[in-house]
Amino acid sequence: LYELLAGSLPFPQTEFIPLIGAITTKEPELLPDSIPHKLQKIVLKALAKKPEDRFQTALQMRDSLKDFLVENARSIL
Numbered sequence: 001l002y003e004l005l006a007g008s009l010p011f012p013q014t015e016f017i018p019l020i021g022a023i024t025t026k027e028p029e030l031l032p033d034s035i036p037h038k039l040q041k042i043v044l045k046a047l048a049k050k051p052e053d054r055f056q057t058a059l060q061m062r063d064s065l066k067d068f069l070v071e072n073a074r075s076i077l
Contacts, residue, residue: 002028002043005035010047024049038068 002010010028013019028047031040042064048054055061 002031002047005039005043006031036068036072038071042068 006029008029011019011022011026012029013022028044031043035043042061045053045064046055046061055064
């Protein structure tokens, strides 16, 4: 989802060790300002470092995305 919205990976490192280091210690690049704040929050929650800060199930993430789409249906269309 991050790549779809940003057009790039959240961690652009191409070598394995630097990539793992970035994933475990760095925050992803910010999404473009054109992405609605609520959608940015959903994506960042999915990428949270601590497992307890992430969505606990795919259904939770789906529901958050569904709520976002329902709330923003007019502006998206």
